[in-house]
Amino acid sequence: MKRLPKFLLSAAMIAAMATSFNAVQAATPPDTLVQAWQIDDIISLDPAEIFEFSASELAGNTYERLINYDVKDVSKIYGEVAESWTVSDDGKTYTFKIRQNKKFASGNPLTAEDVVFSLQRAVLLDKSPAFILGQFGFDKDNVKTKIKQTGPYEFTMEVDKPYAPTFVLYCLTSTVASVVDKKLVLQNEKDGDLGYAWLKTHYAGSGPFSIRDWKANEVVVLERNPNYEKKAPLARVIYRHIKETATQRLLLEKGDVDVARNLNPEELAALSKNPDIKIDSAPKGTVYYLGLNQKNPNLAKPEVRKALKYLVDYSAIADTIMKSKGEVHQAFLPKGYLGAVNENPYKLDVAKAKELLEKAGLKDGFTVTMDTRSTPEITGVAQAIQATFAQAGVKLEIIPGDNKQTLTKYRARQHDIYIGQWGSDYQDPNSNADTFAANDDNSDDAKAKPLAWRNAWDPGPLTAKTRAAVMERDAEKRAQMYEELQKAVMDDGPFVVFLQQIEVAAERKNVDGFVMGPSFDTNSVAQAKKN
Amino acid sequence: MASSIANGGGGHDALRFYLAKTVQFILVLATTLLGLVAVTFFIGRIVPIDPVLAIVGDRAPPQVYARVREELGLDLPLIQQFWIYLKNAVTGDFGNSVLTTNPVMSDIIDTFPATFELATLGTLIGVFIGIPLGVLAAVKRGSLIDQVVRFLGLAGYSIPIFWLGLMGLLLFYAKLGWVAGPGRIDVTYSYLYTPVTGIVLIDTAMQGQWDAFWDAVSHIILPACLLGYFSLAYISRMTRSFMLNELAQEYVIAARVKGLSEFRVIWRHALRNAAVPLVTVIALSYANLLEGSVLTETVFAWPGLGQYITNSLRNADMNAVLGGTLAIGTAFVVLNLVSDLLYRLLDPRTR
Numbered sequence: 001m002k003r004l005p006k007f008l009l010s011a012a013m014i015a016a017m018a019t020s021f022n023a024v025q026a027a028t029p030p031d032t033l034v035q036a037w038q039i040d041d042i043i044s045l046d047p048a049e050i051f052e053f054s055a056s057e058l059a060g061n062t063y064e065r066l067i068n069y070d071v072k073d074v075s076k077i078y079g080e081v082a083e084s085w086t087v088s089d090d091g092k093t094y095t096f097k098i099r100q101n102k103k104f105a106s107g108n109p110l111t112a113e114d115v116v117f118s119l120q121r122a123v124l125l126d127k128s129p130a131f132i133l134g135q136f137g138f139d140k141d142n143v144k145t146k147i148k149q150t151g152p153y154e155f156t157m158e159v160d161k162p163y164a165p166t167f168v169l170y171c172l173t174s175t176v177a178s179v180v181d182k183k184l185v186l187q188n189e190k191d192g193d194l195g196y197a198w199l200k201t202h203y204a205g206s207g208p209f210s211i212r213d214w215k216a217n218e219v220v221v222l223e224r225n226p227n228y229e230k231k232a233p234l235a236r237v238i239y240r241h242i243k244e245t246a247t248q249r250l251l252l253e254k255g256d257v258d259v260a261r262n263l264n265p266e267e268l269a270a271l272s273k274n275p276d277i278k279i280d281s282a283p284k285g286t287v288y289y290l291g292l293n294q295k296n297p298n299l300a301k302p303e304v305r306k307a308l309k310y311l312v313d314y315s316a317i318a319d320t321i322m323k324s325k326g327e328v329h330q331a332f333l334p335k336g337y338l339g340a341v342n343e344n345p346y347k348l349d350v351a352k353a354k355e356l357l358e359k360a361g362l363k364d365g366f367t368v369t370m371d372t373r374s375t376p377e378i379t380g381v382a383q384a385i386q387a388t389f390a391q392a393g394v395k396l397e398i399i400p401g402d403n404k405q406t407l408t409k410y411r412a413r414q415h416d417i418y419i420g421q422w423g424s425d426y427q428d429p430n431s432n433a434d435t436f437a438a439n440d441d442n443s444d445d446a447k448a449k450p451l452a453w454r455n456a457w458d459p460g461p462l463t464a465k466t467r468a469a470v471m472e473r474d475a476e477k478r479a480q481m482y483e484e485l486q487k488a489v490m491d492d493g494p495f496v497v498f499l500q501q502i503e504v505a506a507e508r509k510n511v512d513g514f515v516m517g518p519s520f521d522t523n524s525v526a527q528a529k530k531n
Numbered sequence: 532m533a534s535s536i537a538n539g540g541g542g543h544d545a546l547r548f549y550l551a552k553t554v555q556f557i558l559v560l561a562t563t564l565l566g567l568v569a570v571t572f573f574i575g576r577i578v579p580i581d582p583v584l585a586i587v588g589d590r591a592p593p594q595v596y597a598r599v600r601e602e603l604g605l606d607l608p609l610i611q612q613f614w615i616y617l618k619n620a621v622t623g624d625f626g627n628s629v630l631t632t633n634p635v636m637s638d639i640i641d642t643f644p645a646t647f648e649l650a651t652l653g654t655l656i657g658v659f660i661g662i663p664l665g666v667l668a669a670v671k672r673g674s675l676i677d678q679v680v681r682f683l684g685l686a687g688y689s690i691p692i693f694w695l696g697l698m699g700l701l702l703f704y705a706k707l708g709w710v711a712g713p714g715r716i717d718v719t720y721s722y723l724y725t726p727v728t729g730i731v732l733i734d735t736a737m738q739g740q741w742d743a744f745w746d747a748v749s750h751i752i753l754p755a756c757l758l759g760y761f762s763l764a765y766i767s768r769m770t771r772s773f774m775l776n777e778l779a780q781e782y783v784i785a786a787r788v789k790g791l792s793e794f795r796v797i798w799r800h801a802l803r804n805a806a807v808p809l810v811t812v813i814a815l816s817y818a819n820l821l822e823g824s825v826l827t828e829t830v831f832a833w834p835g836l837g838q839y840i841t842n843s844l845r846n847a848d849m850n851a852v853l854g855g856t857l858a859i860g861t862a863f864v865v866l867n868l869v870s871d872l873l874y875r876l877l878d879p880r881t882r
Contacts, residue, residue: 128591
């Protein structure tokens with residue numbers, strides 16, 4: 001008899017558990033979009049510091065910039081916070097008019113004062129992305145006189161040289177130029193830090209959503225900003241950090257998340273057969289390339305550089321290992337950029353490569369190493385390249401390493417070949433030209449470390465041409481200059497560009513309007529909804 | 532031990548024992564932690580990863596890079612960097628994590644309970660199922676149950692936890708829908724309660740949020756069973772061999788000759804003697820789980836210490852790695868102390 005109550009208790013517990021397990025089935029709420037995504041790269045929510053993929057996307061959905069571009073046609077620039085702008089005849093002074101009646105999520109009105117403060121603040125804080133503004137001659141000492149408010153809804157910005165207006169404007173579409181709520185930020189200022197310590201983990205913007213919560217390596221919660229003029233259909237967007245891609249797939253198929261962001265090609269192939277799932281993709285401004293260190297005497301020979309370009313099986317890589325995650329692209333400017341070259345002259349041609357190697361005096365091939373990040377994709381690509389190199393007698397030794405580890409070595413120019421990925425910092429061709437085609441100082445202790453420098457390559461006249469392209473005010477002529485630069489690098493440069501990244505998301509069928517743009521900060525949930 | 536030499540005056544003796552134990556504990560803790568900090572610190576400084584990159588990224592202009600390097604104190608001599616770290620650590624300041632931007636202490640306070648909750652449940656499962664299984668296997672040596680236990684043990688050693696976790700999810704979550712998916716608690720419930728202890732099961736229960744509690748239960752049950760299985764495999768195997776050893780002893784024969792029931796002989800006498808080495812086994816297995824089983828945490832998106840340290844390590848976030856290592860070191864020393872004390876309770880010869 002004494003045992004009975006205990007037995008009853010455990011029976012009750014089991015019953016309760018059984019009912020609760022049935023309740024587990026529930027899908028995500030209709031007004032909430034839940035995404036499974038690797039978000040462990042976020043280190044800050046302050047737009048003056050954000051430079052990582054996931055944080056950029058969050059900023060794109062929660063902050064507004066002065067100007068922006070059409071995600072479908074990057075050449076169309078429009079005012080977001082700005083109503084209009086003019087450029088002075090000498091090309092150095094930009095005057096912006098700000099839209100009236102805009103409000104921050106906090107309720108504070110958005111005026112020219114906030115815009116000026118935001119731009120000045122980014123330069124003053126001088127975090128990683130500050131150079132995007134700094135390249136126009138702004139620094140700590142002059143920024144307060146160069147960017148000035150001239151009326152409640154008007155301000156001017158004076159750049160140091162008559163740059164191509166497209167260059168200046170595209171840079172202002174970057175995350176770093178997001179408009180922050182001056183009043184709110186300054187309320188949280190500590191020891192003159194311009195609110196930096198606070199904004200790192202908080203929010204002060206005017207975008208379609210506001211950031212309610214960020215738990216590192218766990219979750220980010222966005223909530224609809226009621227003050228945004230084109231009210232978002234969703235009340236909430238939740239990004240869950242799910243590191244393991246197979247887990248992302250399970251959650252998606254089960255309906256516990258609406259969007260899975262980091263699936264691999266096999267998982268995508270399997271999901272494409274599931275009628276409840278649809279797959280969406282967009283080419284991104286990131287290219288995959290091999291960097292050939294010119295300190296290696298073999299790689300420094302022009303014939304060898306060219307031979308290796310004929311020893312990559314471009315289409316096989318795009319069709320198998322990187323299926324639905326990349327397409328063949330051989331110029332350093334990604335498709336969709338001003339002046340991008342979209343022809344791909346190289347294909348796997350072992351005979352031609354052998355001929356070139358013989359000319360270089362390497363008839364029997366040579367041995368070379370490649371520093372490779374040990375992710376499944378990059379390793380797979382590296383192995384494919386190893387196989388095709390071998391066909392011409394080039395013995396490729398793969399040195400696996402962690403991301404930061406290989407990068408450290410690359411930045412110290414201690415590699416032979418580095419297999420890398422380069423995403424543009426801003427939506428202007430100069431971002432890539434500056435790193436692939438220009439190198440002002442090739443000495444070991446140079447301050448700037450563009451990709452050309454990292455591969456110890458002196459591009460000769462191309463550096464001057466890159467600098468000139470940035471000043472060309474005629475957009476068409478400017479585009480042509482970039483075409484020439486790309487062709488020169490493609491022909492003789494130490495870069496084997498082989499792929500342009502495609503970003504893929506698998507979504508539940510009822511998700512509508514999640515837009516993937518050409519850059520990471522243009523993946524938008526502003527008008528997404530669930531049917 | 533000084534206390535074991537003395538005769539008589541039991542109470543006095545025990546006091547001396549505990550006093551000695553406390554002093555010893557503090558000394559062991561201090562030297563272990565100092566050693567850990569030193570080794571981790573210097574390894575961290577010689578790994579070929581540039582910690583500045585984790586903060587400023589690959590694109591930062593040179594002056595920003597140089598400034599951050601200076602802010603981190605990386606331009607100082609190593610010994611000086613170590614000294615500064617130690618000085619701060621003694622005052623409880625373990626620096627900030629680069630990746631999460633929080634003080635390392637608060638990160639550990641956030642992540643450790645998740646690991647603790649999972650590891651404790653896993654160990655409980657391992658102990659309460661593993662020990663009886665092991666005993667049965669030893670008693671009925673060669674029988675079916677013995678074969679099963681040996682197979683379980685073997686499988687526990689050879690099947691990768693990662694694979695088993697995914698298969699478990701596929702079956703119990705995706706196909707059957709018996710349990711909730713990865714994560715600690717559903718996002719819809721996660722704002723219903725305020726974290727106090729950081730242990731979701733306790734927090735939700737204390738605040739009477741029963742829906743959230745059951746949701747948390749259905750989230751933890753699968754990973755806990757998984758870890759439980761691996762600890763069970765180890766514990767049952769060890770129990771079996773300790774028991775076999777004990778059952779061959781003369782006192783067992785004597786007890787049987789005295790006519791004691793088989794139940795008493797096995798569960799009261801033999802197991803009691805086997806319990807002494809078992810304590811070490813359990814403590815070790817528990818400590819292992821507390822370290823944060825990285826793979827389980829990854830598969831189940833469990834925001835615990837294992838994931839935190841691994842992620843930090845990959846990004847050369849050395850403050851976080853050091854903090855995490857210290858937390859694990861402390862857990863090991865504490866468990867060691869506990870098993871020492873249990874020894875004293877279980878084995879009169881050590882008194």
